[in-house]
Amino acid sequence: MKVVELVEVTKVYELPRGSVKALDNVSVSIEAGGFISIMGPSGSGKTTLLNIIGCLDTPTRGRVAIGGENINGLGDDQLTRLRRDKIGFVFQQFNLIPTLTALENIQYPIILKGLNGHEKKGKELLESVGIDEKLGENKPNELSGGEQQRVAIARALANDPDIILADEPTGNLDTKTSKDILVLLKETNERGKTIIVVTHDPLVADYTSRTFRLVDGRVEDKVRNFK
Amino acid sequence: MIFFKFAKRNLARHKFRSVLAVIGIVIGVLAITALGILGNSVRLAASEQLCMIGNELVVFPYGGGTISEDDFERIEKVADAIPVRSSVDKVILNGESTLVMIYGMRSKDIPKLMEKEDGQFLKHGSLNCLVGSRLADNYELRVGERASIESQKPRIVGILKERGIGFDISPDNAIIISDKMFSSLYDSSTGYNSVIVKVDNIEDVEEVREEIEDRLNKKEEVVMVMELKMIVEGIKELFNTISVFLLGIGAISLLVAGVSILNVMMMSTVERTKEIGVMRAIGTSRSGILRMFLFESLILGAFGGVIGAILGFGAGFLVDVLILKEVSYLFAPSSIFYVFLGIAFGIGTSVLSGLYPAWRASKLKPIEALRYE
Numbered sequence: 343m344k345v346v347e348l349v350e351v352t353k354v355y356e357l358p359r360g361s362v363k364a365l366d367n368v369s370v371s372i373e374a375g376g377f378i379s380i381m382g383p384s385g386s387g388k389t390t391l392l393n394i395i396g397c398l399d400t401p402t403r404g405r406v407a408i409g410g411e412n413i414n415g416l417g418d419d420q421l422t423r424l425r426r427d428k429i430g431f432v433f434q435q436f437n438l439i440p441t442l443t444a445l446e447n448i449q450y451p452i453i454l455k456g457l458n459g460h461e462k463k464g465k466e467l468l469e470s471v472g473i474d475e476k477l478g479e480n481k482p483n484e485l486s487g488g489e490q491q492r493v494a495i496a497r498a499l500a501n502d503p504d505i506i507l508a509d510e511p512t513g514n515l516d517t518k519t520s521k522d523i524l525v526l527l528k529e530t531n532e533r534g535k536t537i538i539v540v541t542h543d544p545l546v547a548d549y550t551s552r553t554f555r556l557v558d559g560r561v562e563d564k565v566r567n568f569k
Numbered sequence: 570m571i572f573f574k575f576a577k578r579n580l581a582r583h584k585f586r587s588v589l590a591v592i593g594i595v596i597g598v599l600a601i602t603a604l605g606i607l608g609n610s611v612r613l614a615a616s617e618q619l620c621m622i623g624n625e626l627v628v629f630p631y632g633g634g635t636i637s638e639d640d641f642e643r644i645e646k647v648a649d650a651i652p653v654r655s656s657v658d659k660v661i662l663n664g665e666s667t668l669v670m671i672y673g674m675r676s677k678d679i680p681k682l683m684e685k686e687d688g689q690f691l692k693h694g695s696l697n698c699l700v701g702s703r704l705a706d707n708y709e710l711r712v713g714e715r716a717s718i719e720s721q722k723p724r725i726v727g728i729l730k731e732r733g734i735g736f737d738i739s740p741d742n743a744i745i746i747s748d749k750m751f752s753s754l755y756d757s758s759t760g761y762n763s764v765i766v767k768v769d770n771i772e773d774v775e776e777v778r779e780e781i782e783d784r785l786n787k788k789e790e791v792v793m794v795m796e797l798k799m800i801v802e803g804i805k806e807l808f809n810t811i812s813v814f815l816l817g818i819g820a821i822s823l824l825v826a827g828v829s830i831l832n833v834m835m836m837s838t839v840e841r842t843k844e845i846g847v848m849r850a851i852g853t854s855r856s857g858i859l860r861m862f863l864f865e866s867l868i869l870g871a872f873g874g875v876i877g878a879i880l881g882f883g884a885g886f887l888v889d890v891l892i893l894k895e896v897s898y899l900f901a902p903s904s905i906f907y908v909f910l911g912i913a914f915g916i917g918t919s920v921l922s923g924l925y926p927a928w929r930a931s932k933l934k935p936i937e938a939l940r941y942e
Binding site: 393396398399418419422423425426427430431433437439440441442450451453454455497498501 | 571575578579582843844847848849850851852853854855857935936939
């Protein structure tokens with residue numbers, strides 16, 4: 343089953359200086375269970391691609407289906423619901439909500455969805471990313487970067503999404519912690535989650551099973567690496 | 570309610586700023602409540618001292634003089650009329666000499682205008698007298714004692730209830746005697762000093778007044794008809810104007826508070842742009858963001874409103890005790906109304922001020938908000 347399918351997607355930004363083509367006729371499809379990296383220099387359209395897959399933005403032309411659902415022409419509320427239910431975000435700067443404790447951050451998407459049992463599920467997720475319950479009572483600013491990113495991964499998993507989207511997840515971490523986070527992502531992938539990582543770090547790409555390389559808004563080639 | 574929880578914690582993040590915003594609302598609500606209670610207490614105090622009967626007309630002779638018996642009969646044909654003679658004279662009460670208003674009235678008319686506190690009313694053609702409540706208090710007069718007017722020494726048979734300053738008669742500091750007694754003391758052949766007309770239905774006051782004027786002022790101006798309804802309404806309007814003016818002052822301070830809340834909330838939305846982006850990215854709807862910010866302004870308003878109303882009530886208490894020397898006005902429903910009005914205005918101003926920042930925050934595009942540093 344294809345969890346992500348982009349067919350001839352073009353994204354044009356209208357800027358005062360003229361229009362900029364961030365994505366140029368890009369077609370990408372990603373099967374469920376993959377561990378994918380998207381690489382490319384800055385300005386190559388990585389972030390735009392990520393935003394479109396993450397239902398944060400819609401294409402100017404072309405068809406996009408996420409988790410089997412066509413997102414063309416969806417309104418803000420429907421895109422929000424897709425983000426809540428089908429996508430888990432992991433950011434470079436962790437981006438936990440500062441007023442919530444680590445555990446509450448994980449529970450928040452479940453509460454948003456209106457599901458019961460967020461208490462129990464939150465604790466299970468916290469444990470699964472290797473943070474003990476006591477630490478879970480802390481606010482994000484009382485945690486280390488690695489701990490925050492673990493919590494962020496647990497938060498991304500909260501509503502059992504089809505895809506985890508990670509934007510430079512190790513960009514703010516030291517080498518050792520980066521490795522731990524990549525291992526955690528790998529394990530998550532092995533438990534059946536599709537993971538898409540945007541990075542310009544080849545070491546990160548080494549962990550993934552498939553890499554898309556973006557240059558000037560085009561998918562230039564596909565590199566398979568088997569590690 | 571997750572967004573309410575967010576609102577509480579967000580306010581707690583900047584305690585000092587939140588407290589300042591609340592203080593603004595407190596001052597506004599304090600002003601509205603205290604000034605409202607003050608205005609209302611003054612109005613209550615005044616209406617307690619003024620006898621405001623709306624369904625009466627008072628007929629005075631035009632340009633001085635008196636109203637003749639003939640003219641009185643013409644008035645009586647239009648409506649129930651009470652002729653009043655009055656004079657000011659030196660009276661000796663309990664051995665003290667003082668100048669007092671003396672009313673001469675038909676004994677059957679007295680109960681129509683006054684109530685008695687003690688004793689009884691005058692019988693027809695009685696040579697006794699009634700005294701007003703203040704006069705009785707000031708000179709420690711009791712039923713059975715005698716007053717001394719000119720050559721006569723009428724016995725006090727009744728003490729009247731307090732009535733307040735009236736536009737028709739003001740008996741509190743006066744002595745009431747029968748028309749017969751009045752005639753024996755003063756030259757009454759000239760006529761009446763005024764005629765009080767009681768109109769059964771307050772709606773007909775205007776009509777009755779016009780008819781009296783038509784009948785009596787046909788050839789020349791003989792009488793002047795004063796409509797108590799108009800005076801009563803004029804006074805009520807005056808007090809309403811004072812109340813509105815005082816509330817206006819309070820409203821201005823609330824307006825200032827509203828601007829400060831607007832400022833605080835705008836600052837908050839800008840500071841939290843990235844956070845809003847994250848919340849939106851992980852699935853928070855626009856309405857969720859909107860609610861979060863509205864709850865924040867609601868909490869500020871509710872705190873400010875309640876604290877301000879309590880302080881305003883306290884200030885109203887001080888004013889009533891120190892200036893009006895009467896606490897009962899404070900607990901009148903019309904005073905308590907201002908406590909709730911203050912709270913409502915405080916919350917209303919706050920929520921209204923939060924509306925625009927909340928709307929703006931909810932309209933942020935998630936990708937742009939996420940990029941904000």
